[in-house]
Amino acid sequence: MITASTGNHGQSVACAARLFGVKARIVIPEKANPGKVAAIKGMGAEVIFEGATFDEAKLHCEALADQLGYRYIHSGNEPLLIAGVATEVLEMLEDQPNLQVIIVPIGGGSGAAGACIAARAINPDIRVIGVQSEASPAAYESWRQKRLVEAPNRTFAEGLATGTAFELPQAILWEALDDFVLTGDHEIMQAMVWMMARAHTLSEAAGAAPLAAAYQLRKELQGQKVGLVCSGGNTSLEHLRLALNSTKDE
Numbered sequence: 001m002i003t004a005s006t007g008n009h010g011q012s013v014a015c016a017a018r019l020f021g022v023k024a025r026i027v028i029p030e031k032a033n034p035g036k037v038a039a040i041k042g043m044g045a046e047v048i049f050e051g052a053t054f055d056e057a058k059l060h061c062e063a064l065a066d067q068l069g070y071r072y073i074h075s076g077n078e079p080l081l082i083a084g085v086a087t088e089v090l091e092m093l094e095d096q097p098n099l100q101v102i103i104v105p106i107g108g109g110s111g112a113a114g115a116c117i118a119a120r121a122i123n124p125d126i127r128v129i130g131v132q133s134e135a136s137p138a139a140y141e142s143w144r145q146k147r148l149v150e151a152p153n154r155t156f157a158e159g160l161a162t163g164t165a166f167e168l169p170q171a172i173l174w175e176a177l178d179d180f181v182l183t184g185d186h187e188i189m190q191a192m193v194w195m196m197a198r199a200h201t202l203s204e205a206a207g208a209a210p211l212a213a214a215y216q217l218r219k220e221l222q223g224q225k226v227g228l229v230c231s232g233g234n235t236s237l238e239h240l241r242l243a244l245n246s247t248k249d250e
Contacts, residue, residue, distance in 0.1 A: 002027065002070040004061035006054050006107075006158035007036025008232050009075045014045035025070065027061035029053055033158060033204075033236045053153050055163045076108035076166030086114030092227050093122050101221060103210035104229040106130040106139045106180070107160045109169030111231060116176035127178040131213035133160045134182040142170050143180045156185055156239065159206025159231060187212040189243035192235070204235040205243075 002025040003013045010026035017024035024045040028037065029052060040047055050060040058075075065072035073081070088111070093099060104115045112130045119126040132140045133155035141149045142165035153163030173180075191208035195201045203211075210228040214221060235243075 001025070001073055002061055002065050003073040003075060004028070004054065004058040005075060006057075006161060007033050007040070007234060008159060010040045010045070011036060011043065011234075013073055014040045014043035017045060018043050025064070027057045027064070029057050029158075033234060033239075035236055036234050039234070053163065054158070054161055055153060058164075074166070076110045076113075077168040078110070079168070082110050082114045082117070082169065082172070084114070085111045086118040088229060089115045089118040089227075090122070092229075093118070093126075096225070096227060097123075098225055099126060099227045100224045101127045101129060101226045102229065103129045103131060103213050103226065105160060105206045105209040105231050106132045106173075107136075107162050107206065108166045109139050109173055110166075111229065112177060113169040113172035115229065116172055120176055128176070129213065129217070130173065130177055130180040131183055131209045132180070133157050133185055133188060133209070135185055136161050136163065137182055138163050138165050139170070139173075140180050140182055141165075143173050143177060146174055155205075156242065157188055157205030157209065159204060160209060181213050181216060183209060183212045183216055186246060187216065190247045191215065192240075192243040193247045195230070201230065202233045202235060202240075203230050204232045205239060207231045207233065 004027045014024050026040050026045050027048045030049045051057045104112045106112045116128050135155035136153045138151040148165045155161050188205050191212035195203040207230040
């Protein structure tokens, strides 16, 4: 099987492939997070570098799947994948059933789609809010306009970095996502530092984005019980230094 990824989805597919004895090929951007690349290789998958962005890697992946007959696992348009990532919100609500708001990062949207499905099934009163970087707003603009659109893809946060929207997640988000906000890359870096300093949690940029959004919405959220989906801790040393240096005087 084959997929395109900036890192975390690729690790998931590589892990599943190893468990079931299947050959996996992961197409990733040429300057992908080296820690994520090493983890993918460590689980036995073949890594194929292509393009400067996820969107370019995805196009190459789809071409290979068509040419060679590989089973293509899309990072968003896969119902079972969305069901799988929905378990994170299920676990949150098992531990904290009184959550009133859940904030989830959005790149392609599978995680947010799963969050909406799980939250609605358990407690329809829970508000689910998505967050994406304003430097890569394709999913946000697609949700806002209720149609699939492309947008510039310039964020440093690889988990939020897509220039195209995905059909299945967006269809779910159009129906079930309560709100969607954009935040700046600098604010995401600040949230990464707060996660380390105050929660003692190493978060990659996409995982810290919900905290950045919560701070941005702090007046609106005051007094409510809020859950943040920290979608990964696989930050690179480069991004860690960038976050620390960019916020050292704040």
